[in-house]
Amino acid sequence: MPESALEFANVSMTFPDGTEALEGIDLTVAAGEFVAIVGPSGCGKSTILRLASGLLEPSSGTVTRSDRSLGYVFQDATLLPWRTVNRNIDLFLELQGVAKSTMKARSRTALELVRLDGFEKHLPNQLSGGMRMRASVARSLALEPELFLFDEPFGALDEITRQSLNGEISRLFADQHFAGLFITHSISEATFLSTRVLVMSPRPGRLVAEFSVPFPQPRTDELRFQPDFASLCGEISAQLKESLR
Numbered sequence: 633m634p635e636s637a638l639e640f641a642n643v644s645m646t647f648p649d650g651t652e653a654l655e656g657i658d659l660t661v662a663a664g665e666f667v668a669i670v671g672p673s674g675c676g677k678s679t680i681l682r683l684a685s686g687l688l689e690p691s692s693g694t695v696t697r698s699d700r701s702l703g704y705v706f707q708d709a710t711l712l713p714w715r716t717v718n719r720n721i722d723l724f725l726e727l728q729g730v731a732k733s734t735m736k737a738r739s740r741t742a743l744e745l746v747r748l749d750g751f752e753k754h755l756p757n758q759l760s761g762g763m764r765m766r767a768s769v770a771r772s773l774a775l776e777p778e779l780f781l782f783d784e785p786f787g788a789l790d791e792i793t794r795q796s797l798n799g800e801i802s803r804l805f806a807d808q809h810f811a812g813l814f815i816t817h818s819i820s821e822a823t824f825l826s827t828r829v830l831v832m833s834p835r836p837g838r839l840v841a842e843f844s845v846p847f848p849q850p851r852t853d854e855l856r857f858q859p860d861f862a863s864l865c866g867e868i869s870a871q872l873k874e875s876l877r
Contacts, residue, residue, distance in 0.1 A: 635663045636696070637779040637811035638684055643693035644836075645679055652836040653679045657693070659830070659839065663778065666805050666812035666849075668822035670868065671832030672876060677815045679837070681783050684813060703772030703780040703810070707787060709764035711756040711771075718743065718752040721771045728775070735774075742770040745804060762793040766800070773804070782814040786821070795853060798824050806850040819868050823861065824851055829868055833875045841871040 640659040646652050653676040661667050669677050682688040683695050685704055711720045721742055725735040743749050746766040756764055765785055772780065782801075786794040798821055805812060805825075816822050822829045823845055831841040843864065847855055855861050 637698045639696045641694045643690045646691045655836040666826045668814040668826035669830045675832045676837030700778040701775045703777030705785045709768040738774040742774040746770040780810045780812045803850040
């Protein structure tokens, strides 16, 4: 079996106020695998991501992650408004104490990978919403992460921009071979991006179904109109509705 980048073993999470967020989560993300999680609002999807990143510790069970670099893309681009695109991409490298020569090379590569070259000197308020999210992705790409965590990063964007960025993430995944864990409310987005889709129940969140996604990476917009894609989205949707009963 491929080396695991992330593993949850019988993980449960209860917050100090008594809220039971997660119950009995068993989850493995192998190196080079892209896993998407869908589920109803409040089911604990984002809690899984915070546990995966180490921002939270589980109430019970264990979370094991690769000790190599971790990338995290939030729901908002979280760029520093007084820093240019280039300086925002440098930020995580600075915090890690990376040498300036290495930082410059990595930032340039990340900028090119997300197709923002030419916008190095722009401030965040000079960019569109989609471009700000590209910069946010580039900031984590510069870390050369083995594990990439995405917390509904495109939920606030218009559909055309969202689909465009889905294509960019698929291309980056095919090129960089990182392990990915992507949280979303969109079944279509989950199916388009992932190699495997997991469905969660309402709180306390449990993993109730798993679907393999057979389409080759990188994926293009034409995939969304193929009968096999629509059929798989329908199966996932039916399972999600079943979990709400």
